[in-house]
Amino acid sequence: MRFSQLYAPTLRENPSDAEIPSQALLQRGGFIRKVAAGIYTYLPLGRRVLLKIENIVREEMNRIGAQEILMPIIQPAELWKMTGRWDDYGPEMMKFKDRHDRDFTLGPTHEELLTSVVNNELTSYKQLPMTFYQIANKYRDEIRPRFGVLRAREFIMKDAYSFHDSWESLDEMYLKMREAYERIMKRIDLKFTIVEAAAGAIGGNESHEFVAFANAGESTILYCDCGYAGSDERVPYKGKYRIYEENEKELELLFTPDVRTVEQVADFIGVKSSKIVKSLVFRGRDGYVMALVPGDKELNFEKLKSYINDQSLEMATPDEVIQNFGVPIGFLGPVGVRNVRVIADYQVKYMKNFVVGGMKKDYHYINVNYGRDFEVEEWADLVVVEPGDPCPSCGKPLKGEKGIELGHIFKLGTKYSESMNVKYMDKNGELKPFIMGCYGWGISRTLGAVVEQYHDDNGMVWPLSIAPYEIIITVVGKEKELKFGENVYNFLKEKSDEVVLDDRAVSPGVKFKDADLIGFPFRVTIGKMLKNNKVEIKVRTGEKFVVEANIQKIYELLEKLKKEYKLS
Amino acid sequence: MRFSQLYAPTLRENPSDAEIPSQALLQRGGFIRKVAAGIYTYLPLGRRVLLKIENIVREEMNRIGAQEILMPIIQPAELWKMTGRWDDYGPEMMKFKDRHDRDFTLGPTHEELLTSVVNNELTSYKQLPMTFYQIANKYRDEIRPRFGVLRAREFIMKDAYSFHDSWESLDEMYLKMREAYERIMKRIDLKFTIVEAAAGAIGGNESHEFVAFANAGESTILYCDCGYAGSDERVPYKGKYRIYEENEKELELLFTPDVRTVEQVADFIGVKSSKIVKSLVFRGRDGYVMALVPGDKELNFEKLKSYINDQSLEMATPDEVIQNFGVPIGFLGPVGVRNVRVIADYQVKYMKNFVVGGMKKDYHYINVNYGRDFEVEEWADLVVVEPGDPCPSCGKPLKGEKGIELGHIFKLGTKYSESMNVKYMDKNGELKPFIMGCYGWGISRTLGAVVEQYHDDNGMVWPLSIAPYEIIITVVGKEKELKFGENVYNFLKEKSDEVVLDDRAVSPGVKFKDADLIGFPFRVTIGKMLKNNKVEIKVRTGEKFVVEANIQKIYELLEKLKKEYKLS
CATH class of the missing domain: 3.40.50.800 (Anticodon-binding domain)
Structure with a gap:
């Protein structure tokens, strides 16, 4: 290719909206152009890299006997209603109606679709195991698309699905897929780790993430010298809970004008953040949920969703909080609150004389005590584990590193085959639901991850296998x-x-x-x-x-x- | 591949909804499965053929110097509003709103999108000509998807776009593209012809279709020994108009109970269909349009859309006809009709004492005469030319053959660059709108066209170059x-x-x-x-x-x- 004929409009300056290196460099190098929030055009250099990534992934899928197919992007709602995910998937699902007023979605994933395609056609244990994959666009209506191709609303994925007649057979394919993913990482020179992960909206019994290390990554990997590694969305808190040996003081409602955040409250009242309990309200399938966590810890949204088994859960907006609870978000609290399911982190049980929102604008309660001043219906592990917290496996302090999730594999079990009633005939002539696995790889996200790992002050540094x-x-x-x-x-x-x-x-x-x-x-x-x-x-x-x-x-x-x- | 591991669920019987051979055989051979009307999954054999077609098309595009890119499927409405096509494109455009209530479409084509991407970046005559292509899904919400992959709502296309600083340069690329398309046809062994075509919703000055011959095809190609060939959507009527030397008889309103179609009217009244004038009502951007054509000719919908320059035109539904005109469709006529733009085929001008709908249920007028009984605002060529009609070039009778449109190339000129104000700087430092071309090829449709041409009683017969x-x-x-x-x-x-x-x-x-x-x-x-x-x-x-x-x-x-x- 002659540069004079190549369309590679390079830019001298970083685009103003670029928050991380790959987002800046892929635009500056003329690889991508933004069309709308989270929606990109891949220019010739970007398309070439994508094609090379696609081919590497395709080769590794073919090598382990997965068969390439191509499923539609637009999927009828009926399929998603069979598994309940039409309502459960939440607002990230892009929905639309066709000219005959029928409901469709732009597929964020394809478990329902493929399960329905093989229904009544993949019928005998003799045909199993069977693994399919496709390389195609996926859609998730991120509330805040960011970081360029790392968190887009339209993106390219390789998604694979396997069908089995035993857990052993699933374990075997799961391992093959894991090895294929390791080969992909190595072929594109990515430094990565594999961690246990939260299954999220996909569900199932076991899942692992393949995370490429990167400072700009949105995942935090917690790991330990003992070999343990996990995504911070999932690592259980195994630290000691602080026990407070204090006498319960008298509850007081304090005037705290315009004091809303944990920091502001701590400053204003003069307490440590560990003496505050945060009250966060979410809207779910079955109504509102209030989560209580200590002020010095982050709420773990994945743990909360997984605990209440509702992937459609969303943070309530300021407007709806005022409408439903009569106070602005900063003054929410468990004392006197109504019409909400209250779930608290275990730590809250052991706290004494703490601070919560007053359920009245510009007021906070101090000297609050659980049992005396409010009730909690459910207790759970709701906090984000951080570097320094104890390793769930050996107890030593965990280390942390940032990364980008590129691959995610799931043992689905019979979640989809049972809810959709899709079965095969086993050796004894009995109908049984398939045992399934599913395996995702972010193709367009890989483009960004590679640049995050390989760049310097002058620009990008491509691995040979996927250089444009x-x-x-x-x-x-x-x-x-x-x-x-x-x-x-x-x-x-x-x-x-x-x-x-x-x-x-x-x-x-x-x-x-x-x-x-x-x-x-x-x-x-x-x-x-x-x-x-x-x-x-x-x-x-x-x-x-x-x-x-x-x-x-x-x-x-x-x-x-x-x-x-x-x-x- | 071992057949025991290959997922190719073959069927002994034709699927009940299969109207044509390719639709039956691709399903029976386990190449495709229907997910919803006009929406398909490509199983492993189908995907393999598609990949081979894609690669042939990709090689031929690269050979003529087109650069591969990848544009988003979801496109913001703003771009389409700049050219007016958001409203003009009609109900085939699939539209939706994102979670922030912003309007998007699933792209049926990408002129607006690419023109906006190159805006301010492709800026100098020195960079021209520049040609881009992509291979990606396209969406058209067909009112009646049919014929399997030949007329689907989601389909795969190669679309290319070229940018030029002169008509000569566009002519050159147009010719290169034409030659590339001829090579593609030859590499997959397709029998085909190239015809002048209607530009439709894409617009522009000149266009050609690449039509693979097939009995099941929806296009009719009219051709002549003199070398002339055209799509029946476009061939102008150059026959003689029948002149009637009769005295005008007295207008009569006849009771014609339940007599609606041209055949029924001809039978009931005892006249030839050439003595009837059909009145067809359409809904367009600017209101209703009534088209009048002789009873023995078909209305040419493409000619009508092109004449009034409104691609959003649609046949009015029975319900809306009753609501707006007070009569059922079968009794519509130009005598006494109101609130509608009337456009008649030239032939109507020369007819005498003909029959039209009575604008009253169960009545027709006879002995109707233009000028005396009703007015026509506009005259145009509105009929479908048929085999036997005279060749527009030499006058000899045209021959006809059915075919499938696989490729379509357009000289767009400055239609998009002007309406979107996208310009380059010429040799003299003047800003000028790009002269553009665009070039489509139906990838998934090719799969169906090949099977239409090559099958026998036992199944499909694949060309070597794209056999699964x-x-x-x-x-x-x-x-x-x-x-x-x-x-x-x-x-x-x-x-x-x-x-x-x-x-x-x-x-x-x-x-x-x-x-x-x-x-x-x-x-x-x-x-x-x-x-x-x-x-x-x-x-x-x-x-x-x-x-x-x-x-x-x-x-x-x-x-x-x-x-x-x-x-x-």
């Missing part, structure tokens, strides 16, 4: 240099379609900057040195080599460097 | 045959992933039937003849060969047959 092009030939000079550049280009292009000739009429500085920004693994510079019959080959990771201006020699050195190319 | 697999090894026998089958399979699989081993424990009859139904180009039968050290190779198109049971010999014969493989 492997080589750029940068011509700095006039006829003679351009002529030689053309010859090298034509030779290398014959070998493989992995070379760009920068033949643009722009300054050498612009050429060098763009080559670094786009992140070609190798730059062949044909410039001043050509007088001395030399050219320079620069590896994007830093090293430079001077080689004779001989096409065969250039080619051989590039081949050698490719074999040695390693990202730190 | 090229070879099936059918083992008929016990250990010895199975053992040899395995060896042949392993050898051929090493050469390429284009072979299936039918190792299923089913009868030879079932194996042969499935091999023919799925349509593998070559079947290697390892059975009784193995005793005499022979195997049979059957070509799907008919010929059989007996060859020594020697793996190398079998391989060599297959290679030879592949080179000679031709579909009639």
Whole structure:
């Protein structure tokens, strides 16, 4: 490809909305363009990388015997009603009506759809196990799409589904999939870890996440020298609860004008945040839920959803809190509250004389005590475990690292086959629901994760296996240099379609900057040195080599460097 | 692939809703499954064929220098409002709102989206011409999806868009695209023709369709020995108009109980259909339109839409006709009608003493005369030209053939760049709107078109280039045959992933039937003849060969047959 014909509109400045490196660099390098919040166009360089990622994933799926299919993006509501997820999935599901007023969704996942497709056609234990996958768009109407392709509303996934007649057979495919995912991570040079995870809206009995390390990641991985690792959405709190040996003081309603957050309350009243109980209100399938957690801990939303088994749970809006509870969010509390299911973190049971919202604007209660001043219907582990908290396995302090969830595998069991009544005939002629697994991989998200791991001040640094092009030939000079550049280009292009000739009429500085920004693994510079019959080959990771201006020699050195190319 | 592990659920009977061969055979062969009206899942065999079609199209696009991108399926309404197509596109556009109540559409096409993406980034004549393409899902909410993948609501297309600074440059790309499409047709062995076409909702100055011949096709191609060819949606009527030299008779309102269609009216009153004028009512952007055409001709809906320049035009429903005009559809007529724009075919001007609906239930007017009894505001060519009508080019009778539109190329000109104000700077530093072209190819539709052209009583007959697999090894026998089958399979699989081993424990009859139904180009039968050290190779198109049971010999014969493989 000639750069003069390549559509790669590079930008000198970071886009104003870019919060993290990959979001900035993929736009600056001309890989993606934002169309609307969480919705992107992949320009030629971005599309090339995506195709390479897709092919790696496709090869690894085919290798373990998964069969590629393609399911529709638009799915009839009836299927989702069979499993209850039409209502349960929550507001992230994009719904619409066709011209005949029938309900459809833009599929966020395909368990229902595929289970219904194989119904009455995959019928015998003799056909099992059977594993399918597709590479296709998925839709989730994120309330706050952000971080570019890392949290988009339209994104590309590989999703796979397996059907089994025994848990052993599922375990086997689960392991094969795990190994395939490890190979994918290695082929694209990603540093990653595998952790136990929350099953979320997908459900099932067991699940693991494949997390690529990245400072900008939204997942926190907690791990321990003993080998334990888990997503912070799921790690159980195994620390000691603080026991307070105090006498119960008299309940007081304190005037706290405009004091709303835990920090403000702690400051105003002069207590530690551990002496405050936060009251958070959510709207679920069956009404409102109030969660109580100590002021020094974060509420773990995944634990709460999983505890009440309602994936449609959402934070109540300020308006609806005022409408339903008569006070602004900052003054909510369990004392005197009505028409809400109250669930508290275990720690609250042991606290004494703490502070809560006054259920009256600009007031807080102090010296609150559970049992005397309010009742709790249910107790649960509701907090986010943090680095330093004890390891659930060995008790030593956990370490933490940020990461991006790229893969997620689930043992679904019979959740979908039972609710949809989809069965096979076993050896004894009995009808049984399939035991199922499902396995997701974020294709477009991988693009972002790789850039998060591999970039420097000058731009992106691509792994060889998914670089948009492997080589750029940068011509700095006039006829003679351009002529030689053309010859090298034509030779290398014959070998493989992995070379760009920068033949643009722009300054050498612009050429060098763009080559670094786009992140070609190798730059062949044909410039001043050509007088001395030399050219320079620069590896994007830093090293430079001077080689004779001989096409065969250039080619051989590039081949050698490719074999040695390693990202730190 | 082993057939025992391949998910290819074949059916012995045609599905009840299958109206045409490809719809029946793709389902019977286990290539596709219907999810809802016009919405399909592609099973492993179908997905493989699609991937091969995609790759052929991708290669031909890359060959002419088009750059692959990927645009979002969900598009913000704002873009479509800039060109007026948000309202104009009509009810085939699937629309929805996101959680923030913003309007989106599932893209039926991407002119607006890409034009907005390149805005302010493709800025100089030096970068032109520039051509982009993508392979992605498209959405059209067909009122009556039918014919399987030929007229679906969700389908896969390759769409390309080009940007130019001169008409000459557009002409050049238009020609390159035309040649690329011809190569695609040839690579998948399709018999086809290229015709001038109606630009429809896409608009622009010139367009051509690439039509694969097929009896089940929805397009009619009219052509002539002189070289003229056109789609019947577009061919102008150049026949003589019938002149009636009669005296005007007295208008009469006749009681015609329950007489509604042209045939019923002709029968009841005892006139030829050419003495009747049909009155058809449509709902458009700016209100109702009544079209008048002679009873012996079909109204050409594309001509009408194009004449009034309103792609959102739709046939009015029976209910709304009664509500707005006070009569059932069968009794509509131009005499005394109000609140409707009346457009008549030129022929109506020359007719005398004809029959029209009475604008009163169960009545028709006879002896109606234009000018005396009603007024016409506009005259146009509104009829479908048929085989036998004169060629617009030379006047000889046209011939007709049915076909399936696979490709459609358009010279858009500045339609989109002007309405969206997207410009480049020319050599003289002046800002000018891009001259554009766009180029569609139906990927999933190609699957159906190929089966329409190539099938027989036993099933599908695939061109080698897009066969799901090229070879099936059918083992008929016990250990010895199975053992040899395995060896042949392993050898051929090493050469390429284009072979299936039918190792299923089913009868030879079932194996042969499935091999023919799925349509593998070559079947290697390892059975009784193995005793005499022979195997049979059957070509799907008919010929059989007996060859020594020697793996190398079998391989060599297959290679030879592949080179000679031709579909009639």
